Amino acid sequence: MTSLAETLSCLDGYDPSALHVDKAREAIRSCLVPIAETETVKVREALGRVLAEEIVPRINVPAHDNSAMDGYAVCFSDLKGEERVLSEVGTALAGRPFGGKVGPGECVRVMTGAVMPPGTDTVVIQEAVRAEDGKILIPKGQNAGQNVRSAGEDLKVGVPVLAPGKLLRPAELGLIASLGLAEVRVRRRLRVAFFSTGDELASVGAALKEGEVYDSNRYTLHGMLARLNVELTDFGVVRDDPGKLEIAFARSAAAADAVVTTGGVSVGEADFTKELMAKVGEVLFWKIAMRPGRPMAFGKIGHSFLFGLPGNPVAVMVTFYALVRDALLHLSGRTDDYAVPLLTAVSSVPIRKVPGRTEYQRGILFREGTEWKVRTTGQQGSGVLRSMSEANCLIVLEHSRGKVEAGEAVQVQLFEGLA
Ligand code: AMP
Ligand code: MG
Numbered sequence: 001m002t003s004l005a006e007t008l009s010c011l012d013g014y015d016p017s018a019l020h021v022d023k024a025r026e027a028i029r030s031c032l033v034p035i036a037e038t039e040t041v042k043v044r045e046a047l048g049r050v051l052a053e054e055i056v057p058r059i060n061v062p063a064h065d066n067s068a069m070d071g072y073a074v075c076f077s078d079l080k081g082e083e084r085v086l087s088e089v090g091t092a093l094a095g096r097p098f099g100g101k102v103g104p105g106e107c108v109r110v111m112t113g114a115v116m117p118p119g120t121d122t123v124v125i126q127e128a129v130r131a132e133d134g135k136i137l138i139p140k141g142q143n144a145g146q147n148v149r150s151a152g153e154d155l156k157v158g159v160p161v162l163a164p165g166k167l168l169r170p171a172e173l174g175l176i177a178s179l180g181l182a183e184v185r186v187r188r189r190l191r192v193a194f195f196s197t198g199d200e201l202a203s204v205g206a207a208l209k210e211g212e213v214y215d216s217n218r219y220t221l222h223g224m225l226a227r228l229n230v231e232l233t234d235f236g237v238v239r240d241d242p243g244k245l246e247i248a249f250a251r252s253a254a255a256a257d258a259v260v261t262t263g264g265v266s267v268g269e270a271d272f273t274k275e276l277m278a279k280v281g282e283v284l285f286w287k288i289a290m291r292p293g294r295p296m297a298f299g300k301i302g303h304s305f306l307f308g309l310p311g312n313p314v315a316v317m318v319t320f321y322a323l324v325r326d327a328l329l330h331l332s333g334r335t336d337d338y339a340v341p342l343l344t345a346v347s348s349v350p351i352r353k354v355p356g357r358t359e360y361q362r363g364i365l366f367r368e369g370t371e372w373k374v375r376t377t378g379q380q381g382s383g384v385l386r387s388m389s390e391a392n393c394l395i396v397l398e399h400s401r402g403k404v405e406a407g408e409a410v411q412v413q414l415f416e417g418l419a
Helices: 003-009 022-029 170-178 217-227 242-255 267-280 312-333 385-391
Strands: 038-042 071-074 082-094 106-110 122-125 131-133 136-137 185-188 191-195 233-238 258-262 281-287 294-300 304-307 344-347 360-370 371-376 391-398 409-414
Touching: 003 022, 003 294, 022 294, 071 082, 082 191, 170 294, 185 281, 191 217, 217 233, 217 258, 217 312, 233 242, 233 267, 233 281, 242 267, 242 294, 242 304, 242 371, 258 312, 267 281, 267 294, 304 312, 312 360, 312 385, 360 385, 360 409
Parallel strands: 082 106, 191 233, 191 258, 258 304, 344 371
Antiparallel strands: 038 185, 071 106, 071 122, 082 136, 131 136, 281 294, 294 304, 344 409, 360 371, 360 391, 391 409
16 A cells, blocks of 8 residues: 555655645545445435435426416417407416316416426416406417426436435435435545644533643544534544553544544644654644644545644634535535635735735625625634634634735635535
8 A cells, every 4th residue: 555655755846844835735645545334324314425326317307387477378379469359268286287178269277387388488467467257368479488497497307307426405315306316325425533632621510720721622523523424523632742642543544534633733732643644543743834723734544534732722723624524525526616716805904914824814794885894703813712713703814924914815615605
C-alpha cells in the first residue's frame, strides 16, 4: 500500500510547513477512499443520506396529460379560432376521469389534476367562460394546448433523474415517492469517532479545579458531526499520557472510518504526539497557512483516517468547516457539489489582515437598503467561542489579500442552508 507521504509527494506545491488551505483540502482528498457499502432504506429514512443507485423512471410523471386549472376541456381545432358555444357533456375530477368521448361541439368540465378526456387537448379556465344551462360560451383567443400538463413533463420513462452520490433532500424524497418507489439504496452512514485531549480538561457537570477548562470542543464537534448525518462515537476526554492516547487512537480507529481529535498538535505538544503517532499509524503534521487553526495532523491508522485538530475552540470549528467537512462528505460517497458557496458582501468595517494566509473572521451578514453588508463580531481570538455563536457567517479573506477597508467587497460563507 502506498503511504500518505508517497501519495502527497507527487502533489504540486505540497509544503507541509506552509500549506495553502486549498492545497490541504486537495491533499486530503487525494488520500481518501470513500466507503463502498450500501443498504436499502424506506424513502423517509433516506433523508440526509447519500444515494447509491441511479434512479431511472419506469413510469411517466405525470402518468397522463391532465388539466393544470379548473375549467373546461375542449378540442382546440373545434374552436376554429372563433367564439364558440359548446355543450357540457360531463365532468372530470382529479382521480375521477370522464368515461366518455368528447365530440365536435362538446366540452367537459375539468378540475385541476383531472385526466384530459379523450378528444380534448386544451383547457379554458372557468373565469374566462360564460356558462348557462349546460351551454358554455368560449371566447376567441385561446391557444392550443393551454393549461394542460403533459404526461412525463416532470419525469420521463427511461431518462435518468438522480445520480449515485447525490445527497437526498426533501425534494428527492418526494421525487422518489412520485415514481411509486417505497425504498431506495443508499450508502451506509459514515462512522466517525471523536475525542478531546488535554490534561486541563474537565467534563461538564464536574466542579472546575484550578487551571482547568470545561471540555467544550466535544460538544461543538458533536453538533457539527451530527449535522453531517454521520454515525457518532464519543470517546470522551483523553489525558496527555502516551499510554492512554495510544489506546484511544487504536480503539477509535478500529471503530470508525474517521477519527477527529482536538488538542495536542500545537508546536509545544506536537513532538510528543508525533512520537506516539508513529507507533499507531502514519500521521503527517501540517502547518496550514490559515487563521485561526494553523497546526493540524492528518493521517491514517489502520483503515481509518485521522483529523487531529488544534485545541482552541474557534480553531476547531474553522478547521472543521474549511477541511474536515469536505473530507467527511467525500468519504461518505458524495459526488454532487457540496462546497459551501462563497458569496460577495460589502464590509461595513475595516478588517486587519496580512497576505500569506487565509483568514476566517466571524461575521454578521445584514441588509442595508438593497445591499448585503457584513461586519465582524467583536473579539476574534481563537479561544473566543462567543464569536462563532454571535456570527451568522464566516468572512473568508483569501490567501494573498492584505487589509480590508470599509466599503470593500469580501467573500462570506453562510452558516445556515435552506434544504
Ligand atoms: P492545545 O492545542 O492542546 O495546545 O490547546 C490550545 C488551547 O485550547 C488551550 O488553551 C486549551 O486549554 C484549549 N482547549 C484544548 N482542548 C479544549 C477543549 N476540548 N475544550 C475547550 N478548550 C480546549
Ligand atoms: Mg493540549
